[in-house]
Amino acid sequence: MNTGTHLNNLMLRALSAAADSRFLNRRDALGAFGLVWAMVLTRAGQSASHPLPDASVAVFFLLGLFNRSALWLPIALILAAAVDAWVVTGDINAYCTTPASLFLIPTYATVWLAGRFARKRRPTAVLTTAGLAAGVAFLMSSGSFYFLSGQFPDLPLAEYSRQVLIRYLPPYVAHCLLYVAAAVVVSQAAKWLRPAAVTRRRELAAHA
Secondary structure, three states: HHHHHHHHHHHHHHHHHHHHOOOOEEEEHHHHHHHHHHHHHHHHHHHHOOOOOHHHHHHHHHHHHHHHOOOOHHHHHHHHHHHHHHHHHHHOOOOOOOHHHHHHHEEEEEEEEHHHHHHOOOHHHHHHHHHHHHHHHHHHHHHHHHHOOOOOOOOOOOHHHHHHHHHEEEEEEEHHHHHHHHHHHHHHHHHHHHHHHHHHHHHHHOOE
């Protein structure tokens, strides 16, 4: 069985367990499935010619924002690790796979907690929180990569920080904000449309 099949089986088992768990709210399941699937596709697609930006940071934030069960955090962490393992096994450049990768766990957990904090807040506050969370996540992941990856033995921290902050921080935060903004727009539209749909069903039932 090839690595792609192993990854698919692992994802299906994790998602099936999530759907069957009595600890998860079934009304949240569909949205969570969509989010983790978006993470899997964009995370694995980083090896493609024209990949979509990695949605992982935005997905963890949105899982905290929209989903009530904390079990989606470990589920998403497991799937993220599975995708990374599959990409490395597929002989893709493993430059970023180092002991620093373990720090993605607290990094993503911090972003998820920021999403929990932003629940029931106005869209502008949600986007502000998402931007700040993405910035913190970037500093945590890039800082751990500098200190633990062993890739920069002769590069001073100040020079590394200057290069990384200028080149990578703006798109990192921008991509997260774009994904979060799109999700917030869809969520708000669904809230606006839901009363009309309920009214329409009641009218149809009244005339039945």
